[in-house]
Amino acid sequence: MKCAIPRMIHYTILFQLLLFGLCNCFDTISINSHPIRDTDNNVLVSSGGTFALGFFRPGKSNYSYVGIWYHKIPEQTVVWVANRNNPIKDSSGFLSIDTTNGNLVLYPNRTNQTAEVVWSTNASSSACSPASYCVAQLLDSGNLVLLHNITKQVIWQSFDHPTDTMLPNMKLGIDRRTGLNRFLTSWKSEDDPGSGNYAYWIEPSGSPQLFLYKGQIPWWRSGHWNGIGWSGIPAMAGKFIFNLSFVNDNNEISQMWGVLNSAVLSRIVVFESGIVERFNWWYDQGEQEWNGVWSAPTDRCDQYDHCGAFGLCDSSNAEQFECTCLPGFEPGSPTEWYMRDAKHGCLRKPGTLICSEGDGFVNVENVKVPDTSNVKVISSGLSLKACEKECLRNCSCAAYASANISEGGSGCILWHGNLTDTRKFTAAGGQDLYVRVDERELAQYAKKQKGMLVSKKALIILVVSGVTILFSIIFFAYWFPQRKRRGLRKLCHDANVTSEESSEEDKLGQSKRHPDLPFFDLKTLITATNNFSAANKLGRGGFGSVYKGQLVDGRDIAVKRLSKHSRQGMEEFKNEVMVIAKLQHRNLVRLLGCCIHKEEKMLIYEYMPNKSLDYFIFDEARRSHLDWTKRFEIIIGIARGILYLHQDSRLKIIHRDLKASNVLLDASMNPKISDFGMARMFGDDQIQANTNRVVGTFGYMSPEYAMQGLYSTKSDVFSFGVLLLEIISGKKNTDYINGSSLPDYVNGSSWSNLIAHIWELWKEGKVLDIVDPKLCLPFSAKEVSKCIHIGLLCVQEGAKDRPTMSAVIFMLANETSIPPPSTPAFIFQKDASHNPDPSMSSSAEAVSCNSVTITTLEAR
Ligand SMILES: *[C@@H]1O[C@H](CO)[C@@H](O)[C@H](O)[C@H]1NC(C)=O
Ligand SMILES: *[C@@H]1O[C@H](CO)[C@@H](O)[C@H](O)[C@H]1NC(C)=O
Ligand SMILES: *[C@@H]1O[C@H](CO)[C@@H](O)[C@H](O)[C@H]1NC(C)=O
Ligand SMILES: *[C@@H]1O[C@H](CO)[C@@H](O)[C@H](O)[C@H]1NC(C)=O
Ligand SMILES: *[C@@H]1O[C@H](CO)[C@@H](O)[C@H](O)[C@H]1NC(C)=O
Ligand SMILES: *[C@@H]1O[C@H](CO)[C@@H](O)[C@H](O)[C@H]1NC(C)=O
Ligand SMILES: *[C@@H]1O[C@H](CO)[C@@H](O)[C@H](O)[C@H]1NC(C)=O
Numbered sequence: 001m002k003c004a005i006p007r008m009i010h011y012t013i014l015f016q017l018l019l020f021g022l023c024n025c026f027d028t029i030s031i032n033s034h035p036i037r038d039t040d041n042n043v044l045v046s047s048g049g050t051f052a053l054g055f056f057r058p059g060k061s062n063y064s065y066v067g068i069w070y071h072k073i074p075e076q077t078v079v080w081v082a083n084r085n086n087p088i089k090d091s092s093g094f095l096s097i098d099t100t101n102g103n104l105v106l107y108p109n110r111t112n113q114t115a116e117v118v119w120s121t122n123a124s125s126s127a128c129s130p131a132s133y134c135v136a137q138l139l140d141s142g143n144l145v146l147l148h149n150i151t152k153q154v155i156w157q158s159f160d161h162p163t164d165t166m167l168p169n170m171k172l173g174i175d176r177r178t179g180l181n182r183f184l185t186s187w188k189s190e191d192d193p194g195s196g197n198y199a200y201w202i203e204p205s206g207s208p209q210l211f212l213y214k215g216q217i218p219w220w221r222s223g224h225w226n227g228i229g230w231s232g233i234p235a236m237a238g239k240f241i242f243n244l245s246f247v248n249d250n251n252e253i254s255q256m257w258g259v260l261n262s263a264v265l266s267r268i269v270v271f272e273s274g275i276v277e278r279f280n281w282w283y284d285q286g287e288q289e290w291n292g293v294w295s296a297p298t299d300r301c302d303q304y305d306h307c308g309a310f311g312l313c314d315s316s317n318a319e320q321f322e323c324t325c326l327p328g329f330e331p332g333s334p335t336e337w338y339m340r341d342a343k344h345g346c347l348r349k350p351g352t353l354i355c356s357e358g359d360g361f362v363n364v365e366n367v368k369v370p371d372t373s374n375v376k377v378i379s380s381g382l383s384l385k386a387c388e389k390e391c392l393r394n395c396s397c398a399a400y401a402s403a404n405i406s407e408g409g410s411g412c413i414l415w416h417g418n419l420t421d422t423r424k425f426t427a428a429g430g431q432d433l434y435v436r437v438d439e440r441e442l443a444q445y446a447k448k449q450k451g452m453l454v455s456k457k458a459l460i461i462l463v464v465s466g467v468t469i470l471f472s473i474i475f476f477a478y479w480f481p482q483r484k485r486r487g488l489r490k491l492c493h494d495a496n497v498t499s500e501e502s503s504e505e506d507k508l509g510q511s512k513r514h515p516d517l518p519f520f521d522l523k524t525l526i527t528a529t530n531n532f533s534a535a536n537k538l539g540r541g542g543f544g545s546v547y548k549g550q551l552v553d554g555r556d557i558a559v560k561r562l563s564k565h566s567r568q569g570m571e572e573f574k575n576e577v578m579v580i581a582k583l584q585h586r587n588l589v590r591l592l593g594c595c596i597h598k599e600e601k602m603l604i605y606e607y608m609p610n611k612s613l614d615y616f617i618f619d620e621a622r623r624s625h626l627d628w629t630k631r632f633e634i635i636i637g638i639a640r641g642i643l644y645l646h647q648d649s650r651l652k653i654i655h656r657d658l659k660a661s662n663v664l665l666d667a668s669m670n671p672k673i674s675d676f677g678m679a680r681m682f683g684d685d686q687i688q689a690n691t692n693r694v695v696g697t698f699g700y701m702s703p704e705y706a707m708q709g710l711y712s713t714k715s716d717v718f719s720f721g722v723l724l725l726e727i728i729s730g731k732k733n734t735d736y737i738n739g740s741s742l743p744d745y746v747n748g749s750s751w752s753n754l755i756a757h758i759w760e761l762w763k764e765g766k767v768l769d770i771v772d773p774k775l776c777l778p779f780s781a782k783e784v785s786k787c788i789h790i791g792l793l794c795v796q797e798g799a800k801d802r803p804t805m806s807a808v809i810f811m812l813a814n815e816t817s818i819p820p821p822s823t824p825a826f827i828f829q830k831d832a833s834h835n836p837d838p839s840m841s842s843s844a845e846a847v848s849c850n851s852v853t854i855t856t857l858e859a860r
C-alpha cells in the first residue's frame with residue numbers, strides 16, 4: 001500500500017533543504033569574519049533558523065537595504081531595516097565590524113575607505129574596546145545584538161530601534177533611565193522602507209495608552225491599560241496563544257507580548273495605509289500565508305475623535321448616525337450634526353447647573369473610555385464609591401472610571417475638561433464610564449430606567465395575552481408569503497446587486513441589517529449551477545440539496561437550496577444567515593451570500609473541493625490519504641474553529657451539531673466547520689441553556705443535552721471529543737461493533753460504541769490498538785496517545801469535568817501535564833445497525849448507562 005505524502009509538507013521539506021543546504025549558516029559577524037556583501041548574496045541566519053539578515057530590494061525598488069526577514073517561510077517578510085532612510089543605490093554595500101571602534105557598520109564601497117558610512121550601530125567607542133571583542137549576533141527572536149565577546153554585555157540591539165514591525169518579546173515604550181523611546185513607524189510605500197507617515201507609540205501621560213499617529217494628528221488610540229489589557233481592544237484576537245505584559249514604574253513604561261506556542265510566527269505591523277495589524281502564521285501546520293487576526297482602525301468609531309468632544313460613537317447605530325452625545329449633552333451644531341458631521345462635538349444642555357447639590361452620575365456601560373492623556377489618576381486603592389466622592393469634590397471633574405478593572409484592582413481616573421473619543425462596544429469588553437450630570441438630568445435618567453423596568457413587566461403581560469394574536473399572525477403569514485419574503489430580504493441584500501425585483505423590494509424595505517452579506521439573484525444562480533442540474537448536485541443535507549456552481553468571474557461556489565415548503569427549514573435558514581454573516585475565521589466555512597425568490601431560499605458558500613471529513617475518514621481507500629500530520633492539523637483546525645465560536649468571535653456561539661459530515665475540507669485539506677442551522681448565540685455571561693427540542697446527531701450528543709436538553713459550550717466539547725476519536729480511529733462512534741472485551745451494559749446486548757471501546761483499551765493501557773491501521777507514515781505514539789487522552793477528557797460524563805476549547809488547544813499544542821480522564825458518557829443506540837446514516841433517523845432510543853434513563857428524541 002502506498003500512501004501519499006501531502007504535497008504541501010513535501011514542499012516545505014524541500015524548501016528547508018534548499019535553504020539550509022545552500023547557505024553557509026552562521027549567525028555572528030566579528031572582526032575576523034568575512035563581511036556580508038550585497039554582491040555575494042550571503043546572509044546571517046539565526047541559530048534556530050527563524051530569521052535571516054542580509055541585503056534586500058523591497059518591491060520594485062532598485063535600491064539596496066540591509067534588513068532582517070523570516071528565514072523559515074518562503075515569502076520574504078521583512079521585519080527590520082537598518083538603513084531605512086539611507087538606501088544604497090548600487091550593489092556595492094557591505095556590512096562589517098569597524099576595526100577602530102567595534103561598531104557594526106554598513107559601508108557603501110570598499111575602494112573608498114574614507115567614504116561616509118551608510119549606517120552604523122553608533123555605540124560609544126569605549127563600549128567594547130578593543131574592537132576584536134565586539135560581536136554582532138542575529139538571535140532567533142529576530143533581535144540583532146552587538147555584544148561584548150566575553151562579558152556578553154549587550155551594547156546595542158535592533159529591538160531598541162524598531163522599524164514598522166513588533167515581534168514577540170520586543171518592548172514598545174520608554175526607558176525612563178536613558179530616555180530611549182521605542183516605537184513603530186510605517187514604511188513610505190511598499191517599495192520604500194523609509195520612515196512614513198504613521199507612528200505607533202505608547203503615550204505615557206495620564207493613564208498610558210497606545211496611539212497611532214498620522215504625522216501630528218492622532219489617528220487611533222488603544223484606550224488606557226486597565227490592568228487586563230488595552231481598554232479599546234476588547235477582542236484581543238487569539239489571546240490564548242499570547243501573554244501580554246505591561247510595566248509602568250520609575251525605570252520604564254513598556255509593553256511586550258510573548259507567544260506561548262513556539263510553532264506560531266506572529267508580528268504586528270504598522271502599514272503605510274494607516275492600519276495596525278497583527279498577523280499569525282502557523283508554519284508548522286502547513287499554513288500557506290500570513291493570517292490577519294486583528295487590526296485597527298476598523299470602523300468609523302475607531303477614528304480618533306470621530307464624534308467630537310463629549311460625543312459617543314456607537315457603530316451598531318450606523319443605520320442612523322453613529323454619533324450621539326454623552327448624558328447631559330446635546331449636539332453643538334445641530335445642522336452639521338444633521339448632515340452627519342460631528343466634529344464640533346457636543347455641549348452641555350443649556351440651563352444645566354453643574355456643580356450644585358444634586359449632582360450625580362450616569363453610567364455609560366461597555367465603552368472605550370475617553371482619551372486619558374490629560375486625566376488625573378489616583379492609583380492607590382480607592383473604591384468606585386470613593387472615586388465618585390473624589391469627582392464630586394471638584395467642579396471641573398466631568399467623569400470618572402475605574403483605573404484598574406482586574407480582580408482586586410482599584411483606583412480612579414478623573415476627567416477634567418473635554419471627554420474625547422469615547423466609543424461604545426457591542427460585544428462585551430469595555431468599561432463603565434460615569435458621566436457627571438445635574439439633578440434634573442439625573443432624575444430623567446432614573447425615570448427612564450424605571451420606565452424600562454415597567455415596560456418589561458408590560459411586555460410580559462403583552463406576550464402572555466398576545467399568544468392568540470401571534471397565532472393569527474402566523475396564520476396570515478402563511479397566506480401572505482410575500483410579507484415573509486420581504487422581511488427576510490432585510491437579512492441579506494446588497495445595494496450593488498440589483499434585479500428588477502430587488503430594486504423594487506429595496507424601496508419597500510430600506511433597512512440593511514447585514515449590509516456585508518450580498519444578495520444573489522436567482523438568474524445568476526441558475527446560470528452558475530447549470531439550472532441546478534443533477535450533474536452539479538453535490539449532495540443532500542438536512543433541509544435541501546447542495547449544488548456546485550461557477551460564477552461569471554470564475555469563482556467556484558456551493559449553493560444550498562432549501563426544500564421549498566419546509567417550514568422547519570425556514571427557521572434554520574434565518575438562523576444560519578443571522579449567525580454566520582457575523583463570523584469570519586479560516587476554520588469556518590465562508591457564507592458568500594444568500595438568495596430569496598418566491599419560495600426559493602438559498603445560501604451561497606465558498607466551494608470546498610475536498611467535500612467533508614466523513615468522506616475521507618470513514619472510507620477504506622481515502623483514509624490512507626490522511627497521514628498523522630494531516631489528521632493532527634485537521635484536529636487543531638477544528639478545535640480553533642470551535643474556540644472562535646465559543647469565545648474569540650464577537651458572539652458566543654454553540655454549534656450544537658458538530659460531526660464529521662459538517663467539517664468540510666478545502667483544497668489543501670484545511671478543515672472548515674459548516675452548517676450553522678442549529679447554532680445558538682449566547683449572552684456573554686450565559687453558561688447554559690435549555691431547549692425542549694433536542695436536535696443534533698446521535699453519537700455526537702453529550703448526555704446532558706440528549707437527556708435533559710441542556711446545552712452549553714461543553715456540549716460542543718463533547719462532540720469535538722467524539723470527532724477527535726473518530727479521526728484517530730477511522731471509525732464511526734455509532735457504527736462501532738465490538739463483541740469481545742466489553743461487559744454487557746444493555747440488556748445482554750453485545751453492542752457498544754467507539755468511546756466505550758477506547759475507554760476499555762485505555763484502562764488496559766493498550767489504547768494505541770484503536771489507531772487507524774491506515775495511518776501509514778511513522779507517527780509519534782506519544783503524540784497520538786496524548787490526542788486520545790484529550791479526546792477522552794472531552795467525552796467525560798460530567799460537563800463540568802470536560803475541558804474548555806482553549807484548554808484543549810493548549811494541551812494539543814504544548815507539552816503539559818494532562819489530568820487523567822474519568823469514565824466517559826456512553827450513549828448506546830440500539831438499532832444503529834439498520835440505520836447506516838444515524839443523522840437520517842427520525843427518532844431513536846437512547847440509553848445512558850450512568851443515569852439509566854430512556855428518552856425518545858427528535859433527531860434529524
Ligand atoms: C530600476 O532599474 C531599471 C533598469 O535599470 C529601470 O528601468 C527602473 O526604472 C528602475 N526602477 C526604479 C524604481 O528606479
Ligand atoms: C566604488 O566607488 C568608486 C568611486 O567612487 C567607483 O569607481 C567603483 O565602481 C565603486 N565600486 C563598486 C563595486 O561599486
Ligand atoms: C571618497 O569619499 C570622499 C567623501 O565622500 C570623497 O570626498 C572622495 O572624493 C572619495 N574618493 C574617491 C576616490 O572616490
Ligand atoms: C551617532 O550618535 C551621535 C550622538 O551620539 C549622533 O550625533 C549621530 O547623528 C549618530 N549617527 C548616526 C549615523 O546615527
Ligand atoms: C573573543 O575574545 C578573544 C579574546 O579573549 C579574542 O581572541 C577572540 O578573537 C574573540 N572572538 C571573536 C569571535 O571576536
Ligand atoms: C510569556 O510567558 C513566558 C512563559 O511563561 C515567559 O517566559 C515570557 O517572559 C512571557 N512573556 C511576556 C511578554 O510576558
Ligand atoms: C480641580 O481639578 C483641577 C484639575 O486637576 C485642578 O487644576 C483644580 O485646582 C482643582 N480644584 C479644586 C478646587 O480642587
Ligand SMILES: *[C@@H]1O[C@H](CO)[C@@H](O)[C@H](O)[C@H]1NC(C)=O
Nearest residue numbers: 226227404406407408409410
Ligand atoms: C491592577 O490590579 C492588579 C490586582 O490588584 C495588579 O496586580 C496590577 O498590577 C494592577 N495594574 C495596574 C496597571 O495598576
Ligand SMILES: *[C@@H]1O[C@H](CO)[C@@H](O)[C@H](O)[C@H]1NC(C)=O
Nearest residue numbers: 308309343344345346417418
Ligand atoms: C474642547 O472641545 C471644544 C469643542 O470641540 C474645543 O473648542 C476646545 O478647544 C476643546 N478643549 C480642549 C482643552 O481641548
